[in-house]
Amino acid sequence: MTEERLDIDRLSKSYGDVVALREMTFDVRAGELFGFVGSNGAGKTTTMRIILGVLSHDAGEVRWGGTRLTQEIRRTIGYMPEERGLYPRMKVGEQLTYLARLHGMSPGAARASVAAWTERLGVAGRVDDEVQKLSLGNQQRVQLAAALVHDPRILVLDEPFSGLDPVAVDVMSTVLREKAAEGIPVIFSSHQLDLVERLCDRVGIVRSGQMVAVGPVDELRSTGPTRLAIEAPAATAGWTDALTGVRVIAQDGAQTVLELAEGVDDQTVLRAALATGPVHAFGERKPSLTDLFRDVVSQEVHP
Numbered sequence: 485m486t487e488e489r490l491d492i493d494r495l496s497k498s499y500g501d502v503v504a505l506r507e508m509t510f511d512v513r514a515g516e517l518f519g520f521v522g523s524n525g526a527g528k529t530t531t532m533r534i535i536l537g538v539l540s541h542d543a544g545e546v547r548w549g550g551t552r553l554t555q556e557i558r559r560t561i562g563y564m565p566e567e568r569g570l571y572p573r574m575k576v577g578e579q580l581t582y583l584a585r586l587h588g589m590s591p592g593a594a595r596a597s598v599a600a601w602t603e604r605l606g607v608a609g610r611v612d613d614e615v616q617k618l619s620l621g622n623q624q625r626v627q628l629a630a631a632l633v634h635d636p637r638i639l640v641l642d643e644p645f646s647g648l649d650p651v652a653v654d655v656m657s658t659v660l661r662e663k664a665a666e667g668i669p670v671i672f673s674s675h676q677l678d679l680v681e682r683l684c685d686r687v688g689i690v691r692s693g694q695m696v697a698v699g700p701v702d703e704l705r706s707t708g709p710t711r712l713a714i715e716a717p718a719a720t721a722g723w724t725d726a727l728t729g730v731r732v733i734a735q736d737g738a739q740t741v742l743e744l745a746e747g748v749d750d751q752t753v754l755r756a757a758l759a760t761g762p763v764h765a766f767g768e769r770k771p772s773l774t775d776l777f778r779d780v781v782s783q784e785v786h787p
């Protein structure tokens with residue numbers, strides 16, 4: 485396979501007795517923004533660190549364009565580590581130039597790239613300040629600049645949105661979309677599911693070190709059992725009790741959200757709702773990414 489695609493193929497990793505990854509498998513295609521989600525400890529950071537080569541793994545491999553990742557390919561990855569990786573006492577501009585040079589850029593190209601990215605990310609006025617003098621959000625902007633400054637061919641970002649104000653979230657989102665539009669595969673982890681749902685081409689949900697659902701958000705939302713949202717103001721609690729294969733997911737005032745088992749006829753549910761009095765709304769409700777995530781997490785195995 486020569487397509488420019490990052491293949492994460494059956495990665496396994498244990499830390500002593502703790503199994504962090506169990507044959508983690510997915511791919512990130514050139515030009516797509518891939519959201520990597522999962523509960524705390526599900527294995528996202530471990531996967532990303534293995535992709536980067538800063539952490540060893542027990543089995544499996546990572547390929548780029550069909551070739552097992554070499555150090556040379558890894559040098560072309562732009563990485564934003566979760567623990568962040570800037571030198572607190574080094575000046576922003578010096579640090580970014582140093583990183584660009586480390587990735588093989590000429591002094592002139594490095595300086596131009598630093599100027600362009602600090603401007604773009606709104607920290608151009610801080611290039612002569614030490615990193616530790618910046619607010620956390622601004623440090624994060626610098627951290628993104630550090631991932632981008634060497635013109636990477638692949639972007640791997642561990643929770644890039646955490647702690648950012650809404651304006652910075654917009655800037656970060658736009659930059660990531662642009663990078664994907666340039667044909668770069670972009671993978672990022674996040675717990676901000678609304679944002680992931682809005683931004684990503686595809687999403688992967690991880691549970692206990694395994695990829696359990698992957699695909700475009702719309703596709704994932706169309707899978708699974710049918711859910712109905714019904715607004716019946718006269719209905720009292722327990723109005724669905726007599727219905728077989730019907731589970732109440734949420735009850736909020738006049739609105740009830742139900743999940744139907746396979747083969748349950750929604751018209752039977754409608755008749756039951758009408759038997760309670762007027763029905764003001766009745767329709768299918770697709771789960772949000774947050775709903776899907778909750779479903780996945782509720783099946784979590786705790787070793």
Ligand SMILES: Nc1ncnc2c1ncn2[C@@H]1O[C@H](COP(=O)(O)OP(=O)(O)OP(=O)(O)O)[C@@H](O)[C@H]1O
Nearest residue numbers: 499502503504522523524525526527528529530531
């Ligand atoms: N250095 C380590 N030593 C021992 N166990 C570790 C180490 N790093 C991670 N783990 C364990 O490996 C598992 C996966 O952790 P990882 O940090 O990859 O999860 P995550 O999905 O990134 O979580 P979060 O959303 O909280 O950042 C967890 O059970 C964690 O406790």
